[in-house]
Amino acid sequence: xxxxxxxxxxxxxxxxxxxxxxxxxxxxxxxxxxxxxxxxxxxxxxxxxxxxxxxxxxxxxxxxxxxxxxxxxxxxxxxxxxxxxxxxxxxxxxxxxxxxxxxxxxxxxxxxxxxxxxxxxxxxxxxxxxxxxxxxxxxxxxxxxxxxxxxxxxxxxxxxxxxxxxxxxxxxxxxxxxxxxxxxxxxxxxxxxxxxxxxxxxxxxxxxxxxxxxxxxxxxxxxxxxxxxxxxxxxxxxxxxxxxxxxxxxxxxxxxxxxxxxxxxxxxxxxxxxxxxxxxxxxxxxxxxxxxxxxxxxxxxxxxxxxxxxxxxxxxxxxxxxxxxxxxxxxxxxxxxxxxxxxxxxxxxxxxxxxxxxxxxxxxxxxxxxxxxxxxxxxxxxxxxxxxxxxxxxxxxxxxxxxxxxxxxxxxxxxxxxxxxxxxxxxxxxxxxxxxxxxxxxxxxxxx
Amino acid sequence: xxxxxxxxxxxxxxxxxxxxxxxxxxxxxxxxxxxxxxxxxxxxxxxxxxxxxxxxxxxxxxxxxxxxxxxxxxxxxxxxxxxxxxxxxxxxxxxxxxxxxxxxxxxxxxxxxxxxxxxxxxxxxxxxxxxxxxxxxxxxxxxxxxxxxxxxxxxxxxxxxxxxxxxxxxxxxxxxxxxxxxxxxxxxxxxxxxxxxxxxxxxxxxxxxxxxxxxxxxxxxxxxxxxxxxxxxxxxxxxxxxxxxxxxxxxxxxxxxxxxxxxxxxxxxxxxxxxxxxxxxxxxxxxxxxxxxxxxxxxxxxxxxxxxxxxxxxxxxxxxxxxxxxxxxxxxxxxxxxxxxxxxxxxxxxxxxxxxxxxxxxxxxxxxxxxxxxxxxxxxxxxxxxxxxxxxxxxxxxxxxxxxxxxxxxxxxxxxxxxxxxxxxxxxxxxxxxxxxxxxxxxxxxxxxxxxxxxxxxxxxxxxxxxxxxxxxxxxxxxxxxxxxxxxxxxxxxxxxxxxxxxxxxxxxxxxx
Numbered sequence: 001x002x003x004x005x006x007x008x009x010x011x012x013x014x015x016x017x018x019x020x021x022x023x024x025x026x027x028x029x030x031x032x033x034x035x036x037x038x039x040x041x042x043x044x045x046x047x048x049x050x051x052x053x054x055x056x057x058x059x060x061x062x063x064x065x066x067x068x069x070x071x072x073x074x075x076x077x078x079x080x081x082x083x084x085x086x087x088x089x090x091x092x093x094x095x096x097x098x099x100x101x102x103x104x105x106x107x108x109x110x111x112x113x114x115x116x117x118x119x120x121x122x123x124x125x126x127x128x129x130x131x132x133x134x135x136x137x138x139x140x141x142x143x144x145x146x147x148x149x150x151x152x153x154x155x156x157x158x159x160x161x162x163x164x165x166x167x168x169x170x171x172x173x174x175x176x177x178x179x180x181x182x183x184x185x186x187x188x189x190x191x192x193x194x195x196x197x198x199x200x201x202x203x204x205x206x207x208x209x210x211x212x213x214x215x216x217x218x219x220x221x222x223x224x225x226x227x228x229x230x231x232x233x234x235x236x237x238x239x240x241x242x243x244x245x246x247x248x249x250x251x252x253x254x255x256x257x258x259x260x261x262x263x264x265x266x267x268x269x270x271x272x273x274x275x276x277x278x279x280x281x282x283x284x285x286x287x288x289x290x291x292x293x294x295x296x297x298x299x300x301x302x303x304x305x306x307x308x309x310x311x312x313x314x315x316x317x318x319x320x321x322x323x324x325x326x327x328x329x330x331x332x333x334x335x336x337x338x339x340x341x342x343x344x345x346x347x348x349x350x351x352x353x354x355x356x357x358x359x360x361x362x363x364x365x366x367x368x369x370x371x372x373x374x375x376x377x378x379x380x381x382x383x384x385x386x387x388x389x390x391x392x393x394x395x396x397x398x399x400x401x402x403x404x405x406x407x408x409x410x411x412x413x414x415x416x417x418x419x420x421x422x423x424x425x426x427x428x429x430x431x432x433x434x435x436x437x438x439x440x441x442x443x444x445x446x447x448x
Numbered sequence: 449x450x451x452x453x454x455x456x457x458x459x460x461x462x463x464x465x466x467x468x469x470x471x472x473x474x475x476x477x478x479x480x481x482x483x484x485x486x487x488x489x490x491x492x493x494x495x496x497x498x499x500x501x502x503x504x505x506x507x508x509x510x511x512x513x514x515x516x517x518x519x520x521x522x523x524x525x526x527x528x529x530x531x532x533x534x535x536x537x538x539x540x541x542x543x544x545x546x547x548x549x550x551x552x553x554x555x556x557x558x559x560x561x562x563x564x565x566x567x568x569x570x571x572x573x574x575x576x577x578x579x580x581x582x583x584x585x586x587x588x589x590x591x592x593x594x595x596x597x598x599x600x601x602x603x604x605x606x607x608x609x610x611x612x613x614x615x616x617x618x619x620x621x622x623x624x625x626x627x628x629x630x631x632x633x634x635x636x637x638x639x640x641x642x643x644x645x646x647x648x649x650x651x652x653x654x655x656x657x658x659x660x661x662x663x664x665x666x667x668x669x670x671x672x673x674x675x676x677x678x679x680x681x682x683x684x685x686x687x688x689x690x691x692x693x694x695x696x697x698x699x700x701x702x703x704x705x706x707x708x709x710x711x712x713x714x715x716x717x718x719x720x721x722x723x724x725x726x727x728x729x730x731x732x733x734x735x736x737x738x739x740x741x742x743x744x745x746x747x748x749x750x751x752x753x754x755x756x757x758x759x760x761x762x763x764x765x766x767x768x769x770x771x772x773x774x775x776x777x778x779x780x781x782x783x784x785x786x787x788x789x790x791x792x793x794x795x796x797x798x799x800x801x802x803x804x805x806x807x808x809x810x811x812x813x814x815x816x817x818x819x820x821x822x823x824x825x826x827x828x829x830x831x832x833x834x835x836x837x838x839x840x841x842x843x844x845x846x847x848x849x850x851x852x853x854x855x856x857x858x859x860x861x862x863x864x865x866x867x868x869x870x871x872x873x874x875x876x877x878x879x880x881x882x883x884x885x886x887x888x889x890x891x892x893x894x895x896x897x898x899x900x901x902x903x904x905x906x907x908x909x910x911x912x913x914x915x916x917x918x919x920x921x922x923x924x925x926x927x928x929x930x931x932x933x934x935x936x937x938x939x940x941x942x943x944x945x946x947x948x949x950x951x952x953x954x955x956x957x958x959x960x961x
Contacts, residue, residue, distance in 0.1 A: 068795035069793075069795035070792055109785055113784035113788060114784075115791055116716050116787045117784070118789070119716070153793070154791050155793070210451075215451060236766065237765065238761060238766075239761050239762070239764040242484060243487050246453070247453040247487075250456070257454075271766070273770065273771075274772035276725075276729075276753065277767050277770045279729065280729050280756075281767060283729070283730040284733050284737055287671075287733070287738075300715070300716045301718030301720075301723035301726055302722075304706070304717050304727075305729075306730060308664035308730075309663060309731075311664065312663070312668040312671070312734075313671070313734070317672060347665060350664075351665070354705040357705065435551070438551065
């Protein structure tokens with residue numbers, strides 16, 4: 001980023017040859033500026049211009065890849081301060097701290113237990129990504145052994161934490177398959193850490209106790225040819241951490257500060273004395289610009305709320321969340337169970353299915369594709385009309401699953417029942433409640 | 449040169465609203481920066497914590513964890529109110545008038561007013577009265593309360609477009625504040641404030657309720673609408689959006705399935721009591737970051753954690769001496785390792801697999817069964833988006849500025865047009881189009897309406913609704929002229945449920961894409 005169409009134009013050959021597909025160099029420059037064209041489309045651009053342009057067109061915050069396999073993730077790559085301005089792209093990665101003096105059996109037990117924390121929601125698997133292994137005794141052999149275990153015997157990615165480049169090197173060599181993040185280069189060890197990260201081709205975290213300090217270090221490291229950096233601005237005081245996160249994001253996006261154009265790692269585990277307060281701070285960090293947050297432990301009651309928040313905050317505001325059209329079993333319905341139908345807006349689905357579940361009456365829930373519209377808007381837009389609903393019911397195959405012909409429709413769509421009766425001879429159309437919260441009561445009364 | 453945080457220019461300031469009366473009155477708002485951005489401006493009145501109580505004993509409805517701290521007082525709203533203030537230090541008390549719900553206990557306005565009076569006399573902190581979002585019933589109830597509690601400077605809500613005249617006039621007459629409630633939409637929030645202003649309600653008597661979504665149940669919509677409201681107030685000098693914000697969080701969190709699910713049923717969700725408190729705390733932290741001036745909470749431990757959070761964010765300092773949640777229900781040890789699926793140790797390709805569920809794991813993960821088949825359908829359009837990421841910075845800024853200006857202008861125009869249209873009438877040529885569109889559905893609606901409102905009041909009400917419809921339609925049309933997406937919102941807005949409100953929000957987000 002950083003260059004306007006005019007600035008780009010100055011670097012182009014200005015021959016208006018048209019070989020790039022647009023008639024003039026200026027038009028091409030404008031397309032480049034807005035991301036609609038690739039520089040490679042111009043056959044005559046000079047090497048010097050190419051370098052300048054590719055540098056300028058790099059994302060303002062470097063996306064950094066960490067991990068391998070199902071839990072691999074990217075952090076950084078963000079382009080806005082507020083999610084409504086476009087969207088946030090790469091969800092904050094969540095990690096857990098383990099120290100290098102942990103016994104082998106205990107580590108195994110922890111890793112297995114942490115693997116239990118996976119939650120299905122709208123077809124996504126919500127789960128954390130990272131284990132941060134912290135060297136506490138300088139024992140490179142033990143550190144490497146644990147890094148290897150985490151890398152090869154669990155799905156988690158790693159943050160390897162040590163001040164000692166030799167310890168880190170042993171750990172990195174043992175877990176390279178997982179593309180671990182090395183933590184951290186400081187003013188005391190920056191040369192060795194930089195060399196290590198470069199040699200291993202791994203991402204490197206940079207820690208300083210001020211933003212000025214960070215900039216000096218990242219400038220030096222990028223000078224050494226490193227690209228994948230992660231920032232730790234040092235403070236563990238919630239107010240200051242928030243300020244730093246805003247400062248770094250704003251500097252990268254609004255001031256084009258390349259030295260700060262990297263994701264930020266934060267340590268909730270060093271900001272509070274227990275997991276509950278860490279969780280509250282974690283909520284702030286997910287909303288406000290942390291690329292990675294490390295906690296002292298993973299527990300369902302703490303992790304689940306944070307994963308929900310992350311799902312919400314990183315949902316693309318430009319697209320409604322929907323669920324797939326089809327028949328959903330709630331409880332263990334049989335051929336006598338009631339059949340309900342609603343639309344495929346994910347929140348409609350959540351609320352309706354939640355209420356049915358709460359009623360403890362096993363049911364069939366038909367979800368019809370209304371392009372993510374809720375009942376009333378779908379009905380008003382003609383996407384939940386009697387004809388459409390009837391034809392969906394016929395095609396759904398629900399008739400083969402139950403031995404009755406009764407269907408409960410949402411109260412807000414009451415007026416389609418007449419058309420449905422015409423289209424579905426022999427079916428009884430029952431008008432359900434308008435408000436989902438009345439479904440349990442309704443089902444209990446209807447099913448008797 | 450030493451690093452300096454790039455400045456965010458602020459051209460506006462959030463106004464203040466003082467709620468309650470006497471020594472314990474609370475002043476909200478007044479901030480000159482985005483939430484907690486204290487390094488670049490002042491925030492003279494840090495966010496406050498309100499605790500909610502209900503006007504009848506909900507111990508059978510609430511999850512056990514929420515009942516436990518209050519079980520000795522839930523039968524008496526006054527005693528309950530006192531406990532919130534005296535024991536848990538609530539800055540503000542919110543009385544949820546759940547018993548007035550026509551679909552529930554349907555208690556009368558007189559009964560409600562009696563309870564409110566007792567509660568308002570029992571505590572000195574400001575009292576916020578929260579109805580059931582049934583516009584008609586709320587109007588009746590809130591008007592009565594307003595009369596009976598003259599001079600207490602209560603906050604009456606939720607006041608919606610449908611009942612703003614009645615409740616607004618009453619609050620004006622008897623000296624109360626208004627909680628102006630709109631369905632997760634910046635423009636509708638603004639419009640309601642304009643309408644209240646036209647009625648004579650001053651900005652410093654209004655608190656905005658942008659409608660609060662639950663964690664995992666639409667939080668993101670409320671969150672972003674609040675950020676946009678703050679942006680409009682602070683950087684676009686939109687004085688109709690410069691009021692304090694209130695978030696009804698506890699009510700949303702504790703009613704969702706996951707807040708009450710026993711751990712035995714889904715062990716990986718963790719301890720039931722702590723989970724619900726954490727969900728409430730996480731949601732509160734989010735809403736505070738989005739600009740909430742009052743967070744309405746239910747559990748005392750949430751209150752303690754969130755209060756600590758606000759203090760730390762305002763005053764600084766380390767969080768090391770904040771204690772963990774103090775459980776009052778027994779906990780269970782669970783061997784999670786035995787519940788965990790076997791890890792998938794195929795790291796072969798360096799390609800990051802998307803966050804899709806790996807099938808093997810999905811089967812074993814003891815997540816709610818019904819959700820397994822659900823899939824996120826993502827309408828195709830990523831190419832365009834990718835492209836936009838590359839936009840140069842200046843262009844981005846210029847574009848945003850242009851957009852903001854265009855929007856401000858559009859808003860202004862929409863407002864003027866809407867008002868003009870509502871007064872003038874039928875002959876507008878374009879109108880016939882909109883009418884054709886909505887005719888079919890109006891007929892269906894009219895049919896229903898007839899059935900429901902055949903009784904005495906029908907006439908008066910219908911007239912009112914028609915007026916509102918007209919205004920809405922005109923306004924929609926004005927918007928449609930500016931944007932391609934005329935949106936699903938027609939006159940139906942008046943009776944939208946929460947999900948439909950969210951739906952509207954999505955329509956708006958799309959426009960801004």
